[in-house]
Amino acid sequence: MNILAVDPGSTSTKIGIYFNGKIYKHKVEHLDENFLKIKTVVEQKDIRFDNIKQFLKDNNFEDVNFDAIVARGGLIKSVEGGVYEVNERLIEDLKKGVNGEHPANLGGILAREFAEIYNCPAFIVDPPIIDEMWEIAKITGVNSITRKSKFHALNHKEVARRVAKEKLSKRYEDSILIVAHMGGGITIGLHYYGKVVDVNNGLDGDGPFAVERAGSLPVDGIIEYLKNTEMSLDKFLKLVVKESGIYSHLKTKDMIKVEDMVTGGDNEAEKVLDAFVYNISKEIGGLFAAAKGKIDGIVLTGGLANSKLIVEKIRDYVGFMSEIYVVPGEYEIEALINGAIRVLKGEENAKIYE
Ligand SMILES: Nc1ncnc2c1ncn2[C@@H]1O[C@H](COP(=O)(O)OP(=O)(O)OP(=O)(O)O)[C@@H](O)[C@H]1O
Ligand SMILES: CCCC(=O)O
Structure with missing residues (x-):
């Protein structure tokens, strides 16, 4: 074959x-x-x-x-x-x-x-x-606006299957895992008995900010920004997907460089990296609550799971919840x-x- x-x-x-x-x-x-x-x-x-x-x-x-x-x-x-x-x-x-x-x-x-x-x-x-999201996870506070499922589905599913089989000796369909894919974009999902029942939309301004993405933004901030800059909506959407996140603060999409800045004593880089990790951890915590605290593990994957610094900072926040499985890169x-x-x-x- x-x-x-x-x-x-x-x-x-x-x-x-x-x-x-x-x-x-x-x-x-x-x-x-x-x-x-x-x-x-x-x-x-x-x-x-x-x-x-x-x-x-x-x-x-x-x-x-x-x-x-x-x-x-x-x-x-x-x-x-x-x-x-x-x-x-x-x-x-x-x-x-x-x-x-x-x-x-x-x-x-x-x-x-x-x-x-x-x-x-x-x-x-x-x-x-x-889209395998629970109905409850899609409802927002505005009747006509619903949350959408756009995420690194391919890697999420493959890595979750591997962790279930190799680390838990269980079928994916019998496991509950929180998977955080951390690459250029970040998507964090609750894999509940073989379905991704809640996950942030990695593209359109939802969830933690990423290397190049804005993540969730306060509505008043968006309105003020659009008023001040007179930017078109199309341009704003591009900004949110390609030119935001870490890049907007530190002007690089290379997290190895960001780590070098932090270890070299750059206080601004350290503050931004801490905020980055804080937001990722909060998203994981939200899904931990969605699973009522019953999970088999937290999985960290994507290019950023190569970073010991980032992984250890996340562990410091969420390590009490369950075992953490680190699967760097993607499958x-x-x-x-x-x-x-x-x-x-x-x-x-x-x-x-x-
Ligand atoms: N050892 C490492 N330490 C720190 N950061 C790393 C390391 N290896 C890769 N990265 C960072 O990971 C990021 C790229 O991750 P990845 O290759 O998963 O992204 P991508 O495939 O472009 O995007 P996505 O995963 O969203 O589709 C870059 O910011 C890169 O600098
Ligand atoms: C929507 C696909 C995953 C991503 O790039 O965030």
């Missing part, structure tokens, strides 16, 4: 090949000025397509008979978790970005193009828009490949996106 996995992120395209029972992984960084100048995600497609083709060619995978192409899904309509076949309707919604713009919207589109070349099916797995490529294998082996049916 041979599988090509494609995982487009904001600053990179991750590629995975499952061949002869082994996984080969590669990351193409998109940090050059010209790439960053490209205005829309859809306009990045050809560059990312060429990068994947080049990788296949350079590593002698070009002539492999792929059985499936699998990709990270994007901001389509809300769906339940699982593996979805890439169909016309899915492609249309990814192109339109019906629930917002995100690099993951290119996943299904690229998968379909490679599936045409290799004459095999294309799938997406656990898109960031999967998105593995999650994609495992999803495709389950379908190809007939262990799971691919769902149809409608």
